[in-house]
Amino acid sequence: MFAALAATALGAVLGASTPWLVHRLAVESGSPPRSACARCTRTFPRGLPGWVRPDARCPGCGARLGSRIGLPAALGAVVFGLLTVRMGTDTGVDPVLPALLAVAAVGLPLALIDLACLRLPDPLVALGAVAALLGLAAAAYLLGTPQPLVRALLGALASGVGYLLLALLPGSRLGFGDVKLAAVLGLPLGWLGWPVLLLGLALPHLINGTVALVLLLSRRADRNTALPFGPALLTGALLAILLRA
Numbered sequence: 001m002f003a004a005l006a007a008t009a010l011g012a013v014l015g016a017s018t019p020w021l022v023h024r025l026a027v028e029s030g031s032p033p034r035s036a037c038a039r040c041t042r043t044f045p046r047g048l049p050g051w052v053r054p055d056a057r058c059p060g061c062g063a064r065l066g067s068r069i070g071l072p073a074a075l076g077a078v079v080f081g082l083l084t085v086r087m088g089t090d091t092g093v094d095p096v097l098p099a100l101l102a103v104a105a106v107g108l109p110l111a112l113i114d115l116a117c118l119r120l121p122d123p124l125v126a127l128g129a130v131a132a133l134l135g136l137a138a139a140a141y142l143l144g145t146p147q148p149l150v151r152a153l154l155g156a157l158a159s160g161v162g163y164l165l166l167a168l169l170p171g172s173r174l175g176f177g178d179v180k181l182a183a184v185l186g187l188p189l190g191w192l193g194w195p196v197l198l199l200g201l202a203l204p205h206l207i208n209g210t211v212a213l214v215l216l217l218s219r220r221a222d223r224n225t226a227l228p229f230g231p232a233l234l235t236g237a238l239l240a241i242l243l244r245a
Helices: 002-016 017-027 072-088 097-117 122-143 147-168 175-191 193-216 228-243
Strands: none
Touching: 002 017, 002 072, 002 097, 017 072, 017 097, 072 097, 072 228, 097 122, 097 147, 097 175, 097 228, 122 147, 122 175, 147 175, 175 193, 175 228, 193 228
16 A cells, blocks of 8 residues: 555656657657747756646746646546556565556657647657666566566567557557657556557557547547557556456
8 A cells, every 4th residue: 555655746747748749759859858938038948847847837927838637637646556466475566566657657758749739759768668677677676586577578579570560550650759659658568468468559540540530520630630559558448457367
């Protein structure tokens, strides 16, 4: 219970810092991250203070530059809490939990950025990959066996190749950012087992298909409307972990 409460609080804090990061990175493909306030033109601080802030307001004039922190904070708290409860054991928590939480921490801004501008920034995806690999390597060391780590690497390869083939199909709406994210998510899903990986690869299509159908029926989109796939990938992976046997 203490671990779940601590993880929920951590998720809320990280979620509250997400709008600022999303504001800086939610730009058109090929454009650099936002580096100054659009209202007062003040340059954002260098280093970590320029990327991690508990509120999406300009440090100079106080103008709101991103969304409010309530929803991201709530999402972070719920995801972190659910993962911690699900990975709980009779003696504590599964050693793989830190890797799952690290991927979730990167996944929240990725989902919001994709919703905002239909892109998944490579630096964030790469950060998720590094965090997952380090966390899974540490878990394998604690467990004293490399087998789950090998399966995780094979899962990442299978996910990446599978989504690459889908992206290359004529008429496919998948982008290469989706392919890279699928490969990253294949790491923790593969660690947890092949059934979890297969479910995590299948659910995003069901989720995105349902969203597309609702938007079509409500006339908020048509057949040519581009929809972000990153949020569905991340939600599908989360559900596969929560629903695993």
